[in-house]
Amino acid sequence: MGSREKQWLVPVVLFGLLQLSFGDPDKQVCPPSSGTIYDYGATTINGWEHINLGQYAGKTVLIFGLxxxxxxxxxxxxxxxxxxxxxxxxxxxxxxxxxxxGRKEQGLFTFLKNACPPVGENFGNPTNRLFWEPFKGSDIKWNFEKFLIGPDGKPVMRWFPRVNVSEVRADILQYLQKYNS
Structure with missing residues (x-):
């Protein structure tokens, strides 16, 4: 092996190891966070009631956008x-x-996006394609991106929308088994 090939060997190996450490780009386990969803609230769809998400304390919750x-x-x-x-x-x-x-994003989603690594491929070139600003790499990319929240109110996992529902279900059941044991 020549010196030129050796020059590239270390970066290629390191890049491969780096990719392995990130796991599946379509789903991510969320690292421990300091906040919880209990710091936020939301208004019911009929507009009649503002609910503090603290009422879900002790429950496992799935949050998704449609x-x-x-x-x-x-x-x-x-x-x-x-x-x-x-x-x-x-x-x-x-x-x-x-x-x-974007600028008007709900505080709950700012928290979730900061607490969990982004999922899925890049947006590509956002120019003339996105309808919000500012653009951030952690942004939700499409409908049905999901966040699993543990009974302590902390984010556990994030899924890209194209992840099959059966895989999401299996991940949730595995989490519940682990949490309840």
């Missing part, structure tokens, strides 16, 4: 009669729509 073209008052009837239909009513709390990226 892009929805309708207004807040249109969402539940759409779920019940049109999109899912057959009288579907969610058995979980829905909150008002709000920004998850």
């Amino acid at each position: 892009q929805e073209p309708g207004n807040n008052h249109e969402i539940l009837p759409t779920l019940k009669y049109a999109r899912l239909g057959n009288g579907f009513v969610p058995n979980f709390q829905l909150f008002e729509k709000g920004d998850v990226n």
Whole structure:
């Protein structure tokens, strides 16, 4: 092996080891954080009540964002009669729509994005493609990016939207088994 090849060997090996340390780019385990979701609240989708997320203390919570073209008052009837239909009513709390990226992002999502490493591939060139500013690498990239929150209110895991629901479910069940044992 010549000296030129040896020059590249160390950086290539280090790059490979660095990539291994990051694991699956589509899901990330969140490092310990100093804050909790209990420091935040949200308004119910009907606008009638502001709920302190501290009411979920001791429970495992899954937080996700869904892009929805309708207004807040249109969402539940759409779920019940049109999109899912057959009288579907969610058995979980829905909150008002709000920004998850940019200058007007909700504080809860600022906390979650700072607490968990980003997932998925890069946005690519954000020029003329994104509708918010400022752009940050930790931003939520698309609908159904998910955050698992432990019973202590601290983020546990983050998933990119394209991760199969069966994999998310398996990760959650594994976490619950570990936490409850």
